[in-house]
Amino acid sequence: MNTADLGLPVDVPSTALFTDQYELTMLQAALKAGTAERRSVFEVFTRRLPEGRRYGVVAGTGRVLDAVENFRFDAGVLGFLRERDIVDEPTLEWLASYRFSGDIWGYPEGEVYFPGSPIMRVEGSFAECVLLETVILSILNHDSAIAAAASRMSSAAGGRPLIEMGARRTHELAAVAASRAAYVGGFTSTSDLAAGFRYNIPTVGTSAHAFTLLHDRERDAFRAQVNSLGRNTTLLVDTYDVAEAVRMAVEIAGPELGAVRIDSGDLLLVAHRVRQQLDELGAGKTKIIVTSDLDEYAIASLAAAPVDAYGVGTQLVTGSGHPTCSMVYKLVARAESADPRAPLVPVAKKAAGGKTSIGGRKWAARRPDADGVAEAEVVGTGPVPPELAGHQLQVELVKGGDVVAREPLDTVRERHVRARAALPLSATQLSRGEPVIPTEYAVGRSGS
Amino acid sequence: MNTADLGLPVDVPSTALFTDQYELTMLQAALKAGTAERRSVFEVFTRRLPEGRRYGVVAGTGRVLDAVENFRFDAGVLGFLRERDIVDEPTLEWLASYRFSGDIWGYPEGEVYFPGSPIMRVEGSFAECVLLETVILSILNHDSAIAAAASRMSSAAGGRPLIEMGARRTHELAAVAASRAAYVGGFTSTSDLAAGFRYNIPTVGTSAHAFTLLHDRERDAFRAQVNSLGRNTTLLVDTYDVAEAVRMAVEIAGPELGAVRIDSGDLLLVAHRVRQQLDELGAGKTKIIVTSDLDEYAIASLAAAPVDAYGVGTQLVTGSGHPTCSMVYKLVARAESADPRAPLVPVAKKAAGGKTSIGGRKWAARRPDADGVAEAEVVGTGPVPPELAGHQLQVELVKGGDVVAREPLDTVRERHVRARAALPLSATQLSRGEPVIPTEYAVGRSGS
Structure with a gap:
């Protein structure tokens, strides 16, 4: 399945090699160490908007869904990986039957975003999620930059x-x-x-x-x-x-x-x-x-x-x-063991020198003021406060490996008009400025 | 033929739709007017380097050759053009048998370039050349920006x-x-x-x-x-x-x-x-x-x-x-009539407000000083001065529609090292400056 489901004529070829080599070597090492099957949560977010921009625009989500569905290692690709000795035979065997079977939630395409917005969340085994890093980021970073x-x-x-x-x-x-x-x-x-x-x-x-x-x-x-x-x-x-x-x-x-x-x-x-x-x-x-x-x-x-x-x-x-966004794809939580019932532990890089992030699986809501105008992007872990439950931003995109949110481009286009219109008026000032609403963090019980 | 000729595994699909619609509507109008078969010369060049850069790098030539060879209108593409009523039936018939049959000369890939360098020259009927504008520019503008x-x-x-x-x-x-x-x-x-x-x-x-x-x-x-x-x-x-x-x-x-x-x-x-x-x-x-x-x-x-x-x-x-170059693809000469023996007439846009260019088919040579260091990019029309004949830059890439200059990427990479080494030392200063050698124009008898 791919965009052809919308009556369009183009098939997407395998996207499995739109991948940085380290994703495959990490897979190999994790398979050998017995950690590859730990349930994991990866999130896509950006630490900042391009300098002076008031808001970002999520674009490329539909293309991500195609890319995830077409992420398969066919014989030609496996032959290449074997010939170049990129990964070992057990890893090649594992890749041969690869099919993403996890869940993806995210901001719907056309929505606006701010620093820290959990734009996409990919959940499944470490092995199946880690492989999608590059292709997801390529698409979202490029398409969102153009849409903005x-x-x-x-x-x-x-x-x-x-x-x-x-x-x-x-x-x-x-x-x-x-x-x-x-x-x-x-x-x-x-x-x-x-x-x-x-x-x-x-x-x-x-x-x-x-x-x-x-x-x-x-x-x-x-x-x-x-x-x-x-x-x-x-x-x-x-x-x-x-x-x-x-x-x-x-x-x-x-x-x-x-x-x-x-x-x-x-x-x-x-x-x-x-x-x-x-x-x-x-x-x-x-x-x-x-x-x-x-x-x-x-x-x-x-x-x-x-x-x-x-x-x-x-x-x-x-x-x-600003030809690209600075979206990253980070492991924010993972299970303590390969047991599918093992609880999730929030994780985050902690070295000095920036590039830190907040561990734990996140929800996001855009809080409106009394007039219905957005006043804050609220990002949190743990339970969603009841007053924000109706303002949540993430929607289910992939469920158990099946795409559940494919939509026509005109729907996306209309969503963007609505999302932008709900921001404070200063959002559409062209002059440089801060993000038009602040991002607030509501960190609840840890991570799962 | 395509990159697979170099032992690589990937076929290039049809590139015929990497085209701006106006190329097809111009074709339609020219076919009807009887001017489509006029012999024409298009040149790719840039009016300036990105601000502060000392030299440009030609890259993407090999991909252009693939794209030209695979520029074919198959049934799916023709069906789309018909259904969307983009061109009329005579034009669709003409496109169905499209195959570039002209000649392409250009700077070899990896060579450096300067403002006005005729990086690529495409010659054939207006009809067959005008269609290649967008795909050639897309490839050269992107790849050359990254290579620089x-x-x-x-x-x-x-x-x-x-x-x-x-x-x-x-x-x-x-x-x-x-x-x-x-x-x-x-x-x-x-x-x-x-x-x-x-x-x-x-x-x-x-x-x-x-x-x-x-x-x-x-x-x-x-x-x-x-x-x-x-x-x-x-x-x-x-x-x-x-x-x-x-x-x-x-x-x-x-x-x-x-x-x-x-x-x-x-x-x-x-x-x-x-x-x-x-x-x-x-x-x-x-x-x-x-x-x-x-x-x-x-x-x-x-x-x-x-x-x-x-x-x-x-x-x-x-x-x-500088994520793109500013290369353009301009008609610089065309025949007076559709007669294949008709002489070429140099042509150029002349309106006020910039974007003018020099008419006529051009040669290019990089003149060395007594120590063999490049001192000028000489671009001219008419006969090549004898003292520059041994320093010409353009090579034959496509002859009568056949690619004649495919080469391994390592050859290209080595050429770039040599080309850069032949520039004045200040070429590799990172600070902003003017192009490291000036472009001189030697305009001879007009255009052909």
Whole structure:
């Protein structure tokens, strides 16, 4: 099972090698020591948000569920591990029948998070959980970074549509995940056909400067485009002279021209001039799309400009200065023995020099104030206080190895809008600041 | 054909949808206008290096060759394009038999580059070349960004080994490409098993804090690891108290202990203390590996410390502040008509507001001074001056659609070492500065 369950056409191949070697060597050593089967709880969290950010956005959860289901060691993979002598034969035998059989709880995709939020919790034997560290972190760290940038951009854009067009600025498959995360964070469409194919995200695009340059005259290029794509197309008007191109565009397509795109220059100034010119030419309904090196600040600075849509590339797919999150995957509790009934013991690294964490399996709730606005992220161990029981954030994602929470991307996208709207208004300020709500720790009886 | 030709086990699936929609709509319009078959020259170049960087590193070329060969529109892909009404039936028919049949020249992988360097040149009909824009840029922009960071880190590390361990900080497949690019840039090994599987890069890894925390005592964890992985293993010594852990590590493994790893704290201070302690314990050959949030500056600051290897994660896979390059793919010349004998006309965008470029098919040479040290990147159109003929940079990569320049990754890695060594010494200064050699333009007779 995988995304195909949602009617999408793409199977996910084995994800078992998206793994750091130490996960397999730890498995081998634990199998030999008799500790591999100790029941264990791993949690994904981040110690801090990227500097200046007010909130984080959970994204990639759906991809994690696919990756966990497709985490299998087939003959080719086992052959590789044997040939390279990465682990011993007993470990290879154990891997051959690997199938995650534990439980995963986590923040639902699209939810916001804060420092210390237990974004995902993976529970099962040490052996089956330790192997998932890298693939889970890869997905969540990448996708959440993109979604956070997208969310800021969609706030800045107000209701105007945002087009994701950054595929050329990032790894070709990271680009597909970036489109998906951008959609979660509020983008409207993508230029990336693979993202349309895999995730059913609306795709857009008409022409580049190369198309104008291919033809003997700009006029010929516009005519060719309108002839083939119709009057409702978007003509790119900044290859030579913008004013002349706009005039010609309306001459050729008529006032039904769908849109013009501006990809260079002083966008604020040019957008005003082009709007005035279009209106004077009777093309009052022709839209203006701008697409040059935008980020959330540039988008915000165009709020009062006559711009109808933004195309965003580089700054989106690189997380607008923060291309990754700092989520970690830590063992927070484990059983005293391999006996399935053995009690859990909270554990945590304790050396000097930072990187410490709080042991024990955690719950999380977002406490609202009297007006329903979030006022604190409460993270705790032990029993959940009754007044917070209705505000818990974690949901069951995998139960006994079966995915129980697969959902359409539009559901995720809507959840993000709701989650962000429930934060204090200052959450969507673009300026640098502290997390918009504090994280409070409520440490109860230890860990289980 | 693909990387499997090098004895590697992985086929590359169709890459045809790693494409921005506008490439297909331009194709449709050009087919209808009769301009699609005009012979065209596209070039990949960058207008600037990331701020402060002295040189760029070409990486991903081998992956581009795979991607071009596997750029095919199968039934599933065509069905998607039809169903979503992205292009019309004549275009779908044309795509069904798509196979790139043109020529590609470029800087060989591992070579360095500068602003304006024509890193890759794709020549064929407009139709067949325009489709490759996004996939080529995705690969080169991502891989070159990682290789540039890796190259700076390997300079800073001197001869000490560098371990790539950033998989968890980037998209799971970007991570595999990042390992490959890091190896090109001078890294020694990777923690990422998929990178070992796909590209035969040496893999390493032993244990994480979770392994220590799984066991009742640190002593039990160390014993379990040594029992299973041998005395030559690397023990992680900073879960609780470093000095106590080092003492215990040597007690358990003996002076044959392979290495200790330090993943937190003041690395300079701790490395010195640990070295002294190991020496006093008779473990003079036990190595010290450090792995905490390193970048090229932190690596350089540890040059005088008793460190034997560096593990680098986040800062490597995010390009150490520059997660992408700004390479573009521009039409620089095209025929006057669809006649295959029609002469080429240089073309270039000319609107105000930047983003202009120089038309015409370009050659490139790196001019050495009397001592053989590079003194300028010379980029020109027209005939190559005789004195530069022996210093040309571009090589033939694809001829009439066939890949002619596939090579093992070790060849690429060695080329990078040689290319960097031929630059002025200041190339490897880590401080911000201008490109270490200037780019000179030698514009000859126009364009062809």
